[in-house]
Amino acid sequence: MMLEGKHAIVTGGGTGIGLAIARGLVAEGAAVTITGRRLEVLEAVAEPGMHPMVMDVTDEDKVRDTTAAAVAARGPVQICVANAGIAEGRKLHKTSTEMWRKIMATNLDGAFFTIRESLNSMLETDWGRVIAISSIAGLRGAPGAGAYAASKHGVIGMIRSLSEDFMAQPYTFNSICPGYVDTPIVARNTDAISQRAGVSEDEARGMMVDQNRHKRLIAPEEVAAAVLWLCNPLTQSVNGSEIPIAGGQI
Structure with missing residues (x-):
């Protein structure tokens, strides 16, 4: 029960990687707010210790209000996992402006809104972890997925900068970069x-x-295991890093 008494928020927590992460955090004692756009999906998978809340990460006001409500109910966010994202592929010269903005709004703006609002309460505590789920496409690019790769590169840049902003303070900022x-x-x-x-x-x-x-x-639980490792008190010196999970060197 390494995380007993900690409040975590996991965006996109109703399916796939997000759900595996939420389950792992609950198993370690955290109270976990899981968010997504469809309440019925969240309620169908919620287990004891998980608290479903509807939140579209592209809606700045909704992210602010939902995060504030979660903090009021369960205390400061000390673990923020910005996981919500979309993966759509198209060669860059065939990518419409609409598609570009849709991907950026979810993958990059959504991560920014989520992390910013979580930090408002985290910085009032003496410990915190911010973990963004990026992608190996954020490290090396990806054929036929220029907009997606750009959004994930942006997430990594944001996380690196945050780690510099709060260097030597009791908060860490890291990205996890899975393959498929x-x-x-x-x-x-x-x-x-x-x-x-x-x-x-x-x-x-x-x-x-x-x-x-x-x-x-890759199994979603493999990504969840990396999140739990980053939440271990003994990983305080892992900060501003990208952790690839891709079955080998990239």
Whole structure:
């Protein structure tokens, strides 16, 4: 129960990576606010210790108000996991302005709003962890996903800067950069790639699997384990870092 008495917020906490992270934090004793756009999804998966709240990370006012309500109910946010995101691919020269702004609004603006509002209460405490779920695309780019890669690079830059802003204080800021994870996003992308590339769904899925160095999809629990490691009191010196989870060197 390493995190007993701590309040965590996990955006996109109703499915995939976010849900695995929430479960891991609850298992260590944290009270976890899970957020997403659909209450029914959050309520269907919520376990004891999880507290569902509707929040669209692209809505600045909603992020501010929901975070404040969570703090009022469960105390200062001491663990902020900015996980909510979308993954849509298109070659950059074929990317519409609408698509570009949609991806930036969710992946970059959403992370910014979430972290900023969580910090308002975290900085009143003597300990805190901010963890952003970026991507290996944020480290090396990705073919056919320029907007997505740009958004994830932006997240890493923001986290690095925050670590400098609060250097030598009891808060750390790190990014986790997974490869392809076995989540509903992969299922949706399988269909999209299949149609766009004119290949079978098995071939489309194989194209994603092959991007991971160990040639398998990553389990959401592997990402959750990295989050829990960063929340360990003994990782105070891990700050401003990117942790790739991709089955090998990038």
